[in-house]
Amino acid sequence: MTDQTPVLRLEDIVKTFPGVRALDGVSFSVLPGEVHALMGENGAGKSTLMKVLGGILQPNEGRIFIEEEPTVMTTPVQAKAKGVVFIHQELSLADELTVAENIWLGELPLKSFGRVNWAKLYEDTNAILKTLNVGFDAKTRVGDLSIANQQMVEIARALTVDPKAVIFDEPTASLTDAEKVVLFDVISDLQSKGVGIIYISHRMEEIFKITDRISVLRDGQYRGTLNTRETDEEEVTKLMIGRSLDLSRNESHHEMGDVALEVRGLSCGKLYQDVSFNVRKGEVLGFYGLVGAGRTEIAETLFGLRDPSAGQILLNGQEVRIKSPIDAIANGISLVPEDRKGQGLVLGMNCRDNMTLPQVDDLTAGPFVSDGAEIAIFDQYRDKLDIRTPGWRQTVGNLSGGNQQKIVIGKWLSMRPEVLIVDEPTRGIDVGSKSEIHNLIRDLAAQGYAVIVISSEMPEVLHVSDRIVAMYSGKVMREFTSDEVTEDSLIQAISGITADKVA
Amino acid sequence: MNKDTLLKQGAIWAFIVVELIFFSIAGSYLSVSDSAFMDFDNMLLLLKQSAPIGIIALGMTIIMINGNIDLSVGATYALSAIILLDSMTWPFMQAMGDWAIPLAWVFALLTGTILGAINGLIVWKTGVDAFIVTLGSMLGYRGLVFMYNGEQPTSHLNWTLVDFAEAQFLGLHTATWFLLGAALLLWLLMTKTVHGRNAYAIGNNREAAVNAGIRVGPHFLWNFMLIGFLASLSAVVFYSESGSVNPNDGMLYELWAITAVVLGGTKLTGGYGSIISTLGGVIAIQLLRKGLGHIGADTETVNLVIGLILIAVLFLDRQLNRKGKEELKT
CATH class of the missing domain: 3.40.50.300 (P-loop containing nucleotide triphosphate hydrolases)
Structure with a gap:
């Protein structure tokens, strides 16, 4: 794997907020076709790091490389144009608009006089929805969809460009098991196209099921990267919190009343x-x-x-x-x-x-x-x-x-x-x-x-x-x-x- | 279009039909005049009278879909009217004869657009809520109106202009044509263009719109310029005919416009609404005013009834949108 060019590489990223050093010299890289988990406790800096990658925040120090080209991204649109797509944990959809309008928000196809090209919009959207294998079409109002399907709309946004790297921020938080299967299919499909995927989640079983490597952050600092196949939950947890975790059954029984x-x-x-x-x-x-x-x-x-x-x-x-x-x-x-x-x-x-x-x-x-x-x-x-x-x-x-x-x-x-x-x-x-x-x-x-x-x-x-x-x-x-x-x-x-x- | 949206957008027109039936029947018992309420000329007059507030309400719809509000339209309306009438008395304008008319229109429309642009720029650059910004400019612009001519009315009658304003083309008055024309153009803007669709997106979920790279500030600026333009268009249409403007004219127009927009089903929080439904709201209000007058009610009663109906409609809307007994209480 070492001879591959990373699709995305971070070098000594530092981001400070007033009084806090949210990211402190973080470096890691994502290879094409790999699912790279990013883990850490809440407040470890995962979200901040992803916002830096998604162009929402600017780092104070450090450099970002996309396919080894130094890149500066100042807006989410710019990041998307360069092939880095950020799928938000909190849904950021406009629920009164249709699925198609949400997916292409900010870049609706144009005809003359600033008119929307509806035919092209619906056609393109339905093509994307087909690959996601979902049970709704481009003209559905987003507010009428279940949370899980809304998540799918969010994911469909990533597919409007030819992405180089896709960031999933806790995508399964509101999905049922069946929907997770679809999501994992989408991820492995992206993988086979050589897209690098950054996957943030708190759920260990998912991490071990779908990822190739795991990078861990603690208190804004990079703690190391593990190969998923060579590690276990214990080791990851230790890296995250500095001690191991007790997952046993409840044994204690105390006196019960009425x-x-x-x-x-x-x-x-x-x-x-x-x-x-x-x-x-x-x-x-x-x-x-x-x-x-x-x-x-x-x-x-x-x-x-x-x-x-x-x-x-x-x-x-x-x-x-x-x-x-x-x-x-x-x-x-x-x-x-x-x-x-x-x-x-x-x-x-x-x-x-x-x-x-x-x-x-x-x-x-x-x-x-x-x-x-x-x-x-x-x-x-x-x-x-x-x-x-x-x-x-x-x-x-x-x-x-x-x-x-x-x-x-x-x-x-x-x-x-x-x-x-x-x-x-x-x-x-x-x-x-x-x-x-x-x-x-x-x-x-x-x-x-x-x-x-x-x-x-x-x-x-x-x-x-x-x-x-x-x-x-x-x-x-x-x-x-x-x-x-x-x-x-x-x-x-x-x-x-x-x-x-x-x- | 599914059944739900049909119900939502059809409600205002059903309400208009109910009003028509009610006033026709009540009118035949209570009316002080002999003519029927549903008289054709009466209806044409109704459309004409809807125009001043109607044109403003159309612009207000877009502002409110954006999630903003514009309280300064009444003052903008008055100031544009003064510019329209006063500019025709300027010496170089008088020298131009009737060619002064289109120029006076341009001056008036520019006034509204500039006042709107000032609102939009402040909202964009300071990030202060539009309610506060336009509350301030409402007072400020009204101040300008009084500075212009004190408490005196500004008058200028140009008979060519009056003839134009009173003309009827295909049966409809000039003012009605302007109302319908503006409604058609704005409907196209809101349903067919990217600018219109972005307006919905911004009002619905501003953060999502920003993340999608929509430039919200300039978008607001355009819409405030648009409503400023429409407020002065409304003034141009009305004062071409009347030829005299009082410094207090246009007061409370902002509230009537908002009432019509809300009655038409546009959400106060933004993201949902329709130009056509606002047109329905405008007509419904004008029908109420005219109909209550027809059956002999005075102005105070009319306002009371419109107020009650507005609250009743919003309550009904809330009930219809509930999900029944399973719903979470709040």
Whole structure:
């Protein structure tokens, strides 16, 4: 491989932001036809590096070579023209426009008088969509597509030029398994055309499945490149965080109390049907399933954000009606939502105000908010959850993902809930903080909270749960205890294969 | 076009039909005049009266699809009107006889375009929100109007001009032709050209547009120049006939234009909207004004009713767009 010309080579890239050295002398190269994984914890500088490559940010020092030609890219368009295409993690599509318009945004084909050449536009787009093997055409409105199909539109953008290097930033974050297969086909197709691919992901199994080499960043510094075939998860993790990771099953069992929450035959239209389960005090119940299986929707129903169309919710044996989050909080149910930044926190507010947000009505001294009471609550949970922040005045948006999640958890613990629902507790949180959050969840259960954990990551579910509910397309397929569950049976259950067929 | 978009874009026209039926029936009981509401001449007059706000509303549609807003159009309208009428009294213009007319039109249209360009440049170069920028220029431009002639009206009647403005071609008044012509050109602009499609993209997802290499600032500048041009075109059409402008003329026009645009279904947040639906919105408002007048309601009542209907329509729109009981509460 050494005699090949790299399609893309970086040399000593330095990028500084006020007060931060986000990239510190990063060098690596991508060969034609290789899938090169870029890994690192959150904040390690992956996104910054990719923005530099995509022409969105300019490096302060260092050089970029495309096929050994020194190149300066000042805009995303320029980068694309030179053959470097960046597929964003967060969808950047205009949902009122058609698929075709989105794919060719900024470079619509022209006729005279600045008119759009619709015929050519649709023809070219359908040709690209055909190679992607998707079930929609050029004239579909993007807003009508599922998230996964929108991701496909994003990918189709890369195919409008003859790319030399394509950067995928966490492309599978919202894809189902079947859609992943299509994506991987696209990637191997690009590979066979000699395109270099940079693949960013937190998911180890994908990395080991499709990549050739792995480069690791830590704290803005380049830590080394490994050949995927000669390494294992352990080594990569060590390189990323400087220590190895525990992926074992949950072994500890502590005293369990009465049933705290029971759900009987709960349905909500087409989202999920006839769901029954219960969770006891001191127990962690895991919900595992594919994206779209209805897990989050159940959590939202329990928290009063959706109205169920049938079924009962019982708290401590009493039937309750939960019509709004206010009812849910009053009944001792708390939800740590999936989208931490969008639904869980007010990013522009400080740590203390975020934590006391649901109860600030009660924390008053005369007509004013009582600062002292608020700070007391913040201090208590900062110590209890080991939240690392310079002080309560710190704006939450500046904290790391793990600490942000702890603020959300602290916020709900301070409301003294009985049932704590945690949706995707470690999404977008780096490997090191993950196990910390896992330990925290186990601790909370040990203290007598009933905890429901929703997760799409199998190691996480295995690691924290006493029991696991497997869901498939809106239905509960099977329930496992942590002793009987195996990876195989769990995968079968969430793929829609019933237990008796397996046996 | 699928059923959904048909419903969305047809709603305003259905509303117009309902209005026509209502006022025809109510008019036959309540009307103070003998003539029927659906009288052909009455309808032609209605179109003519829609023109001043209508032409501005068409431009406002593009600005709002962009995700911006322009509050200064009323003042731009008044200042253009003053330039139009006053320029014809300048000595060198008077020496030109009737040839002064096209030149006066050019002066007036240039005024609007330049005022629009000032708005656009400030929005582009400072990055300040268009609402704030045009709120400032609304006050500023209105100040210019008062500086020109104090509290005095500016008047100049040119009979050739009046004849032109009052002419009817194929039954339609000059003003109506301008309204329909502007609507056709802008519809072509928004649906057929790259500039128009980029306007939707910018309003819908500005970051995506920037990442795709669309130059958002210059794009805004063009659109503000366009709406400035249209505001003065509206003034040219109206004041060619009336021949006298008060310094307070055109006040609240920006709000009427926005009302028509919103009634036509354009999203306040940008990214969605249609020129044709705005035309429907303009006609619907004018119908309400005329129809309520026809059945004997006074101006205050008319405004109250239009306000209530606007809120009712937006509420209905929200309900229609809900996904039923499964929806996440917010």
